[in-house]
Each structure stands twice: as structure tokens, then as C-alpha cells.
Amino acid sequence: MAYYVNPHIRDTVRVFPMEGRADFRRYDMNENPSGLPVAFVEKVKKEITPEFLATYPEPSRFLKKYAAFLGVPFESVTAANGSDMAIRYVFETFGEPGKDVVTVSPTFEMYWVECNILGLRHRPVPYEPDLSMPVEKILEAIDENTRIVVLTNPNNPVGNVYAEAELDRIIEKTKEVGAVLVIDEAYHYFYAGTAVKKAMEEEHVIVLRTFSKLFSIAACRIGIVVGHPALIQYVRQGKLTFDVNSIALLFAERLIEEPGLLEELIRTENEGKAYVYRTLEENGYPVHKSEANFLFIETKRDALEVTKELEEEEKILVHGYRNPLLRKFIRVSIGSEAEMRYFMERFLPLDAREEA
Ligand SMILES: Cc1ncc(COP(=O)(O)O)c(C=O)c1O
Numbered sequence: 001m002a003y004y005v006n007p008h009i010r011d012t013v014r015v016f017p018m019e020g021r022a023d024f025r026r027y028d029m030n031e032n033p034s035g036l037p038v039a040f041v042e043k044v045k046k047e048i049t050p051e052f053l054a055t056y057p058e059p060s061r062f063l064k065k066y067a068a069f070l071g072v073p074f075e076s077v078t079a080a081n082g083s084d085m086a087i088r089y090v091f092e093t094f095g096e097p098g099k100d101v102v103t104v105s106p107t108f109e110m111y112w113v114e115c116n117i118l119g120l121r122h123r124p125v126p127y128e129p130d131l132s133m134p135v136e137k138i139l140e141a142i143d144e145n146t147r148i149v150v151l152t153n154p155n156n157p158v159g160n161v162y163a164e165a166e167l168d169r170i171i172e173k174t175k176e177v178g179a180v181l182v183i184d185e186a187y188h189y190f191y192a193g194t195a196v197k198k199a200m201e202e203e204h205v206i207v208l209r210t211f212s213k214l215f216s217i218a219a220c221r222i223g224i225v226v227g228h229p230a231l232i233q234y235v236r237q238g239k240l241t242f243d244v245n246s247i248a249l250l251f252a253e254r255l256i257e258e259p260g261l262l263e264e265l266i267r268t269e270n271e272g273k274a275y276v277y278r279t280l281e282e283n284g285y286p287v288h289k290s291e292a293n294f295l296f297i298e299t300k301r302d303a304l305e306v307t308k309e310l311e312e313e314e315k316i317l318v319h320g321y322r323n324p325l326l327r328k329f330i331r332v333s334i335g336s337e338a339e340m341r342y343f344m345e346r347f348l349p350l351d352a353r354e355e356a
Pocket of ligand 1: 029030082152155156186209210211212222223
């Protein structure tokens with residue numbers, strides 16, 4: 001007899017990220033290309049002893065400090081093994097099979113993957129051809145069948161943000177229909193706006209944060225769910241017991257405590273971004289500004305060819321797209337000015353080549 005396979009999982013087509021990336025310059029996944037200061041990492045590593053490794057994780061010490069760091073009650077935060085696991089928890093907790101999850105399209109791909117896996121109906125709201133996203137289109141997609149609405153602010157990959165008045169309208173509409181609104185702030189700090197205060201005021205609003213982007217510890221896997229204590233309690237009830245490892249908790253705790261580190265990471269990023277804007281302009285490229293740690297470059301040559309040649313000839317990874325809306329762009333993660341200089345000095349001559 002054939003064994004049973006959950007049909008939602010059976011029918012989900014996954015494309016997993018490339019491996020073996022250590023040999024490349026990595027500007028393709030919105031990580032910090034060069035990572036945290038070595039001295040900081042070495043200092044924290046000293047705390048990892050055999051006893052530390054032998055003991056099950058205890059997240060509360062970090063979570064108390066993180067809640068204070070955000071200015072919210074301890075009961076308003078919980079952690080997960082990366083925000084992609086946080087997304088899974090939120091969808092399992094507040095999604096209803098066969099009912100709608102509204103997101104813009106394109107957005108971070110795990111949103112539609114989780115819909116497929118959990119049997120939730122994905123209702124994507126496409127961007128306009130000029131990459132604008134009229135808030136009316138999102139509002140129109142929200143109705144009594146909606147259980148979850150996701151806004152990624154800034155959005156990945158487009159890099160746009162929502163004005164406070166737009167957010168307010170979506171908060172009202174989701175409240176009216178009884179849906180949960182997830183505001184994914186993975187790229188917070190590159191963009192200073194936040195809905196944390198809204199999440200404290202409105203029980204149906206959840207904010208997601210990650211330590212993978214500005215905080216530069218994607219390898220550790222830690223993401224945070226922020227929301228009203230009642231809602232966070234539901235998320236906690238559905239969690240795995242030890243889903244966030246002690247190394248992640250330790251690094252996250254030391255990161256938020258380290259004097260000046262956050263400011264230094266933001267400054268480094270901003271210098272890298274300013275350099276890229278300047279260099280693109282000097283070389284006659286349109287500048288597509290982004291509020292995140294990545295930006296679109298409209299290549300002069302075919303964007304997918306450029307992506308392939310950068311990888312094969314220069315050992316540089318960037319993100320290219322088959323989606324017609326994004327076909328003319330490469331998406332490049334932003335790091336320090338030195339990182340971006342390395343990239344630009346290789347990208348510009350390659351893109352200026354005559355087509356064969
Ligand atoms: C919008 C968005 N949310 C969540 C994630 C996942 O982050 P994490 O590493 O915390 O799983 C990403 C990663 O690129 C992202 O772009």
C-alpha cells in the first residue's frame with residue numbers, strides 16, 4: 001500500500017538556496033556581506049563552553065532584555081528559529097485552511113511557500129508595471145475570507161515602504177474583517193519606521209523582526225514575533241520547545257548590549273549605499289533608491305546574463321529575476337563602502353561589454 005503524504009506538502013514545489021556560497025562574494029541574499037566586527041565575535045565565542053553547549057536553551061533572559069530594548073512588555077515578544085520559522089508559527093496559529101492570506105507580489109517567497117504547505121489560499125496583489133503598489137489594491141483584496149494579511153515593510157525585493165496613513169487604513173480594514181495583520185520588519189534599521197507601537201495598541205497586529213540582516217547573524221537563526229500578550233501567548237502555545245539555539249540567543253543578547261555596535265552597523269551600511277548611488281549616477285545608471293540593505297540595478301545588458309557572468313567569471317553572487325516585472329534588474333545586497341567598491345569595480349566593466 002502506498003504511504004500517505006500530506007497533499008499540500010506533496011504538491012509544493014521548492015527551490016532551495018544555492019549552497020557552496022563561501023567561495024563567492026555574496027550580494028544575493030541580503031546578508032551583511034562581510035559580517036560583524038571580528039573582535040566582537042571572538043569575545044562572544046569565549047562564552048561558549050562545553051557546559052554551555054551541554055545545556056538546553058533558556059530564551060527568557062534574552063527575551064527580557066530584547067523586550068526592554070524594544071520598549072515593550074516581556075509578554076509581547078517571543079523568538080523563533082529565524083523569522084521564517086516565525087512566519088510558519090503565525091500562519092499555523094492564525095491561518096485557516098482554505099481561507100485567504102493576502103500579500104503583495106512579488107514578496108519574500110516563504111509567504112507563498114507557507115501558504116502552500118499549510119493549505120492556506122494565497123491571494124497575491126501584484127505590483128503595477130512601474131513597481132508602485134497602490135494601497136487601494138491591497139484594501140480591495142481584504143474581505144471576510146481573509147485570515148492573514150502580510151506587509152513586508154520595506155518589501156523584499158522591491159524595497160518600497162508604506163506610509164503611516166496607508167498602514168492605518170490596512171490596520172482598520174483587517175480589524176473590520178477579523179484578520180491578523182503581519183508587518184514583517186526584516187529590514188528595520190535600514191528603514192527607521194516601525195509598527196511596534198501599533199502592535200501594542202491593536203491586538204490583531206504582529207511585527208516580525210530578524211537578527212539575519214542588520215544584526216548580521218543569519219547563520220545563527222533567530223527571529224522575533226512582537227505583538228499583544230494575548231496573541232503572543234497563542235503563538236507560544238504552538239511553538240517547538242527548544243526552537244532557538246543557545247548560540248543564537250547568546251549572540252543576539254550580546255549584540256543588543258554592545259555599546260555603539262548598532263550605530264556602527266547602520267553607519268557602515270549607509271556609507272556603502274551612498275557610494276553605490278553616487279557611482280551609479282556617475283556612470284549613467286538610473287538610481288532606484290531602496291529603504292533596505294539591497295537595491296535594484298537596471299543593467300545595460302541582459303540582467304540574467306550579467307548575473308551569470310558575475311558568478312562564473314568574478315565569483316560574485318547577485319540576484320537576477322525571471323519574473324517579467326523584475327527581469328531588467330539585478331538585486332544587490334549592500335555592505336560597507338569597501339565591499340561595494342569591490343562589487344562596482346567588477347560589475348561596471350562587465351555590464352559595459354559589447355553584447356556578443
Ligand atoms: C522580508 C523577509 N522576511 C523574512 C526573511 C527571513 O529571515 P530569517 O533569516 O530571519 O529567516 C527574509 C530573508 O530574506 C526577508 O526578506
